[in-house]
Amino acid sequence: EDQVTQSPEALRLQEGESSSLNCSYTVSGLRGLFWYRQDPGKGPEFLFTLYSAGEEKEKERLKATLTKKESFLHITAPKPEDSATYLCAVQALGYSTLTFGKGTMLLVSP
């Protein structure tokens, strides 16, 4: 059974204080690892897909990396508007459904 564990559950940062969110996964064969951002009362917003160990993707202040067992979402010099819940999900080879972690709730204070 595919499993995704995200840590920490919640993270409070000061504006400009860089940090990383962790996503550990077990999957029979990885087709893709996804990061989404979710604001309160809204649906998840797609951020990145990573396919193989060593791959990295960047978008503004966010950078996602992937190893064979985990992914990190690095947030550089965050701003208050980066406050949201960040969700990680995996898609196994031969399957199209996503298995999600429970998310990390990020709060960035000015």
Add this chain to the structure above:
Amino acid sequence: KAGVTQTPRYLIKTRGQQVTLSCSPISGHRSVSWYQQTPGQGLQFLFEYFSETQRNKGNFPGRFSGRQFSNSRSEMNVSTLELGDSALYLCASSPQPGNTEAFFGQGTRLTVV
């Protein structure tokens, strides 16, 4: 290009009633998946439809059902509602099954009282 549209946004139902939720995918997208999101369990997969056929089903009781129409719009139905069915129901669309980018709607917030 319009995004994924879910209706209604909010719904309050009484235990024992049934409910139907609707999802219109992005134009040109033919695959629709449904997820249930609760604070305790996070996002859990309900079902996936493509070309009016259910391709996958998650581990939910038979009270949860769905269908897809020829225009790719999808509906899900929950019968004999229970308090534990209170959740945010999310629909995601992608061009075809297994596509690695799924775009979510805003969700339908269902409250069962």
